Amino acid sequence: MSNTFIGGIRLPYMNPAPDIPSEPISPAQIRLTVPEGFRLVVGAGAQVSVGETLAVSENGLPDLLSGISGTVTLSDSPAVVTVLNDGRNTPSAACAPLEKGIDLYDGEELREALLKRGLALPPAENKSPLCLIVDCCEHDSFSSAAARLIFEKTEAVLGGIRILLKLFGVGKAICAVPKPMYECANALCAQLGSGGMIRTKLVSGKYPQHEPHMLISALFNIELNPAVTPGRVGYPTVTAETCAAVYEALALGIPYTTAYITVSEQTLVSKNYYVPFGTALSELVSAFGWPEGEEYGLRVGGGMTGRSADGSFRTAPDTFAVVLTAEKKKSVPRACISCGRCRAVCPVRLLPSLIAEYAAEENHRLAGALHAETCIGCGCCNAVCPAGIDLKAGVWSEKLRLLEEGASHE
Ligand code: SF4
Numbered sequence: 001m002s003n004t005f006i007g008g009i010r011l012p013y014m015n016p017a018p019d020i021p022s023e024p025i026s027p028a029q030i031r032l033t034v035p036e037g038f039r040l041v042v043g044a045g046a047q048v049s050v051g052e053t054l055a056v057s058e059n060g061l062p063d064l065l066s067g068i069s070g071t072v073t074l075s076d077s078p079a080v081v082t083v084l085n086d087g088r089n090t091p092s093a094a095c096a097p098l099e100k101g102i103d104l105y106d107g108e109e110l111r112e113a114l115l116k117r118g119l120a121l122p123p124a125e126n127k128s129p130l131c132l133i134v135d136c137c138e139h140d141s142f143s144s145a146a147a148r149l150i151f152e153k154t155e156a157v158l159g160g161i162r163i164l165l166k167l168f169g170v171g172k173a174i175c176a177v178p179k180p181m182y183e184c185a186n187a188l189c190a191q192l193g194s195g196g197m198i199r200t201k202l203v204s205g206k207y208p209q210h211e212p213h214m215l216i217s218a219l220f221n222i223e224l225n226p227a228v229t230p231g232r233v234g235y236p237t238v239t240a241e242t243c244a245a246v247y248e249a250l251a252l253g254i255p256y257t258t259a260y261i262t263v264s265e266q267t268l269v270s271k272n273y274y275v276p277f278g279t280a281l282s283e284l285v286s287a288f289g290w291p292e293g294e295e296y297g298l299r300v301g302g303g304m305t306g307r308s309a310d311g312s313f314r315t316a317p318d319t320f321a322v323v324l325t326a327e328k329k330k331s332v333p334r335a336c337i338s339c340g341r342c343r344a345v346c347p348v349r350l351l352p353s354l355i356a357e358y359a360a361e362e363n364h365r366l367a368g369a370l371h372a373e374t375c376i377g378c379g380c381c382n383a384v385c386p387a388g389i390d391l392k393a394g395v396w397s398e399k400l401r402l403l404e405e406g407a408s409h410e
């Protein structure tokens with residue numbers, strides 16, 4: 001049986017097409033911005049291999065790694081590392097599988113090893129977690145990247161879950177798969193057999209089904225306070241992509257430098273690519289077969305919460321979907337007609353029209369009284385508003401303001 005949650009919207013799903021494999025992209029170059037608090041460990045002209053460290057964090061974040069082999073060039077302000085692809089794909093010796101069996105390492109050692117391989121995990125926030133939740137959902141209706149990953153890396157997803165059960169000190173895991181992705185549930189079940197610590201469960205296909213609070217609500221029919229992280233109440237949540245990456249990094253010595261990205265031309269056509277982080281979107285547009293010289297618009301992150309970008313935008317771990325359009329859609333917002341749709345779809349039962357109105361008037365006291373801090377940024381309110389008002393931006397800005405205010409009072 002599958003449950004649902006309040007609010008949300010039912011969107012058309014891209015067909016995950018189990019028989020169409022993803023295409024690997026080998027870009028001419030990758031370009032990565034070195035974030036603040038990172039120290040460069042390569043110089044201009046250095047030859048690097050796949051998985052080689054380019055910069056290390058001084059604040060416990062994952063190392064910045066190269067997803068291709070080639071020659072480094074550097075530029076300043078902001079500091080940017082470019083690797084020119086030599087096409088050899090030479091693997092880095094530093095990224096070998098763990099020397100001993102995974103059971104011989106403690107949690108801290110495994111987390112440390114993952115950081116060196118480009119991957120961070122959510123913190124273990126509860127000493128006695130109830131269940132590990134594996135988010136097997138698409139994060140947007142235009143995406144089929146999660147399905148692609150599950151079809152192509154089923155074994156790695158399950159291997160990663162087994163490692164994470166140990167790491168989080170939890171006895172069972174549930175792979176939460178939305179109903180329209182039942183073929184992914186079948187792929188996982190085929191390798192799991194019956195019984196055991198890992199189960200697969202179908203959940204509502206209503207967007208934002210992937211948001212951890214919604215996922216847990218759909219799985220267990222309970223409501224969690226959106227301001228409290230699921231990990232704190234015993235449900236650490238990770239994506240199927242993270243599980244596969246954990247297994248590959250620790251058991252196979254493959255660092256986390258590459259991800260699945262869906263490119264779709266609206267909802268009509270879609271293809272999945274396996275893309276090194278730092279690849280220019282223009283390379284994906286060419287691979288998609290967009291006619292040379294024809295103008296295009298891009299939305300990174302899909303149709304719901306995505307943002308406009310151009311071909312020079314570089315892929316990152318959160319670039320799961322890219323929507324390609326012939327023309328950029330321009331809409332001029334009109335006045336609210338009080339239809340109430342934004343309230344009906346808000347999964348955390350906010351009053352988006354009112355909060356956005358108070359935000360525009362800078363009436364922060366009233367916006368705060370309406371609990372803007374619980375917004376999960378799903379964009380459902382924007383998607384249904386017939387007046388085309390950017391409600392999410394108003395609610396989200398109030399949320400950030402309230403969180404900042406809370407932090408300064410701590
Ligand atoms: S107000 Fe926030 S949580 Fe509610 S629908 Fe809009 S973006 Fe989603």
Ligand code: SF4
Nearest residue numbers: 336337339340342385
């Ligand atoms: S959906 Fe748009 S028009 Fe309808 S009440 Fe909300 S803000 Fe107003």
